Amino acid sequence: MDLQLKDKVVVITGGASGIGAAIVNSAAREGAIPVIVDRCGEAARRLEEDVRAGGGAALAIVVDLVAAQSCKRVVEETLDRFGRLDALVNNAGVNDRVGLESGSPAEFLASIERNLLHYYNMAHYALPALKKTQGAIVNIGSKTAVTGQGGTSGYASSKGAILSLTREWAVELLPYEIRVNAVLPAEVMTPMYRNWLAGFDNPEDKLNEILSRIPLGKRMTTPEEIAAAALFLISSQSGHTTGQHIYVDGGYVHLDRSLT
Secondary structure, X not given: OOOOOOOOEEEEEOOOOHHHHHHHHHHHHOOOEEEEEEOOHHHHHHHHHHHHHXXXXXXXXXXXXXXXXXXXXXXXXXXXHHOOOOEEEEOOOOOOOOOOOOOOHHHHHHHHHHHHHHHHHHHHHHHHHHHHHOOEEEEEOOOHHHHOOOOOHHHHHHHHHHHHHHHHHHHHOHHHOOEEEEEEEOOEOOHHHHHHHHXXXXXXXXXXXXXXXXXXXXXXXXXXXXXXHHHHHHOHHHOXXXXXXXXXXXXXXXXXXXOO
C-alpha cells in the first residue's frame, strides 16, 4: 500500500527514542520528511544523521516542550526549513509516577505540564500551516487513560485529556478537513519501559507476568507496530477517518486478560 507520504513534512515530538524514533524511521522509509523534536540533543541529532545517511531528509530540533514558546519555535523552524507542515504526531511524555499518595499538588501540576500542555500548544501553533495542507494530527495516548494503573495520577489524567482533545479537535477542525485521531499503546518495549522493569527485584519475572496478560501472542507490541498505525492515520489512505481512538495493544484493553 502506497501511503502517499513522499515529501510530506511530519513533526514528531519525543522523536529521538522509543515509539517516536520508530515513527521517525517509518516515516523516512515512506519518503516523508520527519522533524525530530526532543530534549535529548545527542539522540535527536544522531537519528537525523541516520535518516540522511539512508538518503532521506530530516531535521532535529532540540527543545523542552514544557514552555509554550518552545512549541511555537518548533513550528517556526519547521516552516523556515521546509516551507510546509503536513502532519503533527504528538508523542512526547513520561509516566512519571506522580500518584495521589506518592505526589503532591505541585508535582501533579508539573506532571500535567510535562504530559498534556504541549499537545495543545503544538496543535495550536501548527494549525495555520495544517490548514494550508489539509493535514492531520495523531495523538499518542496510553491504555492508562482507560484502564488506570495506580500511582500515576498526573500521567493517567493527561492521557485521558488527550483522548478527549482528540474528539474535540476532530469536531473543531472538520471545516478545514484536518483529521485528528489517537493511537493507544499498552505494553510496548521501549528504553523507558526497560528502565521501569529494571526497578523490580526480578525484572524477568515481572516481564513474564506482563506477557502472560497480553491476549494476542503473549508478547509485547513493538514500537514499529505503533508507528505503522500512526503513519496510516496521517496518510491519505485513511482520508475518511477522524475522531478515532485506535488501540494497538494485542487486545490488552478490550479482551479478557485471563485468556490462555
